[in-house]
Amino acid sequence: MDYFPAFLRLDGRNCLLVGAGEVAGRKARLLLDAGAKLTVVAPHCGAFVTELAQTNQLRLVTRNFCASDVSGHRLVIAATNDPAVQHAVSMAAEESGIFCNCVDDPDNSSYITPAIVDRGPIVVAISSGGAAPVLARKIRAQLESLLPASIGRLATVARGWRSKVNERLADAFGRRRFWERVFDGRIAKTLEDGGSNAAHQAIAQLLTEASESPDKKGEAWLVGAGPGDPELLTLRALQAMHIADVILHDRLVSDEVLALGRRDAERIPVGKTPGCKRNSQEQINELLVSLVASGRRVCRLKGGDPFIFGRGGEEVEALVAAGLPYHVVPGITAAAGCAAYSGIPLTHRDASQSVVLLTAHGKDSVDRLDWPSLARDRQTLALYMSVQRFPDVMNNLIAHGRTADTPVAIIENGTTAEQRVIRGSLGQLTMLAEAHNVAAPAMLIVGEVASFGHDQSRWSEDRGLKIKGQTNDLRQHSANYR
Numbered sequence: 073m074d075y076f077p078a079f080l081r082l083d084g085r086n087c088l089l090v091g092a093g094e095v096a097g098r099k100a101r102l103l104l105d106a107g108a109k110l111t112v113v114a115p116h117c118g119a120f121v122t123e124l125a126q127t128n129q130l131r132l133v134t135r136n137f138c139a140s141d142v143s144g145h146r147l148v149i150a151a152t153n154d155p156a157v158q159h160a161v162s163m164a165a166e167e168s169g170i171f172c173n174c175v176d177d178p179d180n181s182s183y184i185t186p187a188i189v190d191r192g193p194i195v196v197a198i199s200s201g202g203a204a205p206v207l208a209r210k211i212r213a214q215l216e217s218l219l220p221a222s223i224g225r226l227a228t229v230a231r232g233w234r235s236k237v238n239e240r241l242a243d244a245f246g247r248r249r250f251w252e253r254v255f256d257g258r259i260a261k262t263l264e265d266g267g268s269n270a271a272h273q274a275i276a277q278l279l280t281e282a283s284e285s286p287d288k289k290g291e292a293w294l295v296g297a298g299p300g301d302p303e304l305l306t307l308r309a310l311q312a313m314h315i316a317d318v319i320l321h322d323r324l325v326s327d328e329v330l331a332l333g334r335r336d337a338e339r340i341p342v343g344k345t346p347g348c349k350r351n352s353q354e355q356i357n358e359l360l361v362s363l364v365a366s367g368r369r370v371c372r373l374k375g376g377d378p379f380i381f382g383r384g385g386e387e388v389e390a391l392v393a394a395g396l397p398y399h400v401v402p403g404i405t406a407a408a409g410c411a412a413y414s415g416i417p418l419t420h421r422d423a424s425q426s427v428v429l430l431t432a433h434g435k436d437s438v439d440r441l442d443w444p445s446l447a448r449d450r451q452t453l454a455l456y457m458s459v460q461r462f463p464d465v466m467n468n469l470i471a472h473g474r475t476a477d478t479p480v481a482i483i484e485n486g487t488t489a490e491q492r493v494i495r496g497s498l499g500q501l502t503m504l505a506e507a508h509n510v511a512a513p514a515m516l517i518v519g520e521v522a523s524f525g526h527d528q529s530r531w532s533e534d535r536g537l538k539i540k541g542q543t544n545d546l547r548q549h550s551a552n553y554r
């Protein structure tokens with residue numbers, strides 16, 4: 073971040089504007105709207121600034137700028153079309169330690185002004201740090217159409233209740249929950265349908281309810297965060313991440329995903345990192361239960377889907393045993409994400425009629441698997457947590473009848489910028505993993521579909537994903553199976 077975002081309080085404070093043309097006029101309007109005491113210095117004056125001066129909204133000094141003009145001002149804006157004057161204003165302000173913006177001239181500016189969406193008192197400021205002002209304006213246009221016109225009025229109504237709410241609801245969690253209810257859409261609707269009085273009445277009623285029976289209930293959301301790409305989060309997952317007081321997250325949840333959660337939510341990593349002190353599942357269950365029992369709203373954020381090799385079932389059991397409420401938010405499981413981002417259809421009418429999600433995590437699970445049924449052709453196997461067991465997978469499948477030339481794909485760090493796709497045949501599986509130093513997290517896909525994917529891989533490359541290994545033409549393969 074090159075610039076520190078801030079909103080300045082200018083009411084009653086001295087501000088200086090150098091220049092009095094059309095652009096300066098727009099700046100003058102904004103400064104006056106923010107309550108600034110404005111002085112304008114310019115040798116010539118446009119119609120708009122003249123009118124503001126004549127109606128005593130600002131003080132006009134009709135002469136050239138001189139360095140001493142900046143003294144006594146909190147903020148300076150230069151909006152002239154003379155680069156020498158712009159530079160002189162910038163130097164004078166800098167010498168006096170005053171923030172100065174020279175319009176369209178970031179090199180001479182110690183601050184820049186953002187594009188804004190103004191629904192006073194709600195103001196959204198957008199900045200590209202000077203890198204792409206047109207993009208910032210495009211974002212502003214999109215936000216303009218997203219934010220309802222009444223949002224500013226809603227904020228004004230809410231402002232009138234702040235001190236009363238602080239008096240009546242002593243507990244900070246309780247206050248936050250109260251305001252979340254105010255802003256969850258119902259009061260906005262009341263405001264639109266019935267006007268400010270109706271909205272004030274509805275808030276008063278909510279406040280009475282909240283102070284008579286404070287909402288101290290904790291809740292858990294078991295949320296699937298998807299396999300890595302933050303754009304694969306569901307809307308429901310995002311909502312849960314924003315409601316939460318605490319985000320309890322796995323190791324596989326990426327920093328980009330975590331960054332989308334509520335900023336002031338406490339984040340507790342409970343990942344089972346290889347080689348580090350592990351949080352046992354029992355410890356995680358205990359922590360989850362104790363947080364929810366203490367009235368916190370906990371987002372238990374898990375990689376992929378919480379109910380697919382995510383031990384979500386055990387966490388739900390612990391919550392149910394403790395009589396605590398929970399919700400489950402499904403996520404895109406690694407098999408689906410990795411397959412999609414490497415162009416592999418998990419099923420295909422001509423090549424695979426079923427898909428089996430399985431793990432060959434430990435020796436026990438390898439021994440318990442039904443290899444004769446897994447070795448049947450025209451099905452896809454998607455293996456989780458199996459990198460260490462590739463030799464067992466390869467040998468058992470071949471021993472039970474899968475041919476050694478069955479296509480396989482190993483997808484490491486699927487859907488992330490680090491994604492690698494390594495393709496080959498079942499008989500080469502161990503060799504491929506060793507040769508490419510495959511490491512967790514990796515998904516193994518076995519079956520005819522594993523050699524598909526040319527088109528989709530190209531799309532992934534466009535998105536900056538590294539795709540390694542051989543790919544085949546999807547259409548050609550389709551033809552082979554018809």
Ligand SMILES: C[S@@+](CC[C@H](N)C(=O)[O-])C[C@H]1O[C@@H](n2cnc3c(N)ncnc32)[C@H](O)[C@@H]1O
Nearest residue numbers: 376377380382405406456457485486513514515
């Ligand atoms: C404990 S399981 C969690 C699975 C998760 N609940 C899901 O639905 O995807 C972890 C395994 O999922 C697979 N996995 C998760 N994220 C992955 C990714 N981005 N790329 C490849 N495999 C991934 C790997 O096999 C990894 O060892």
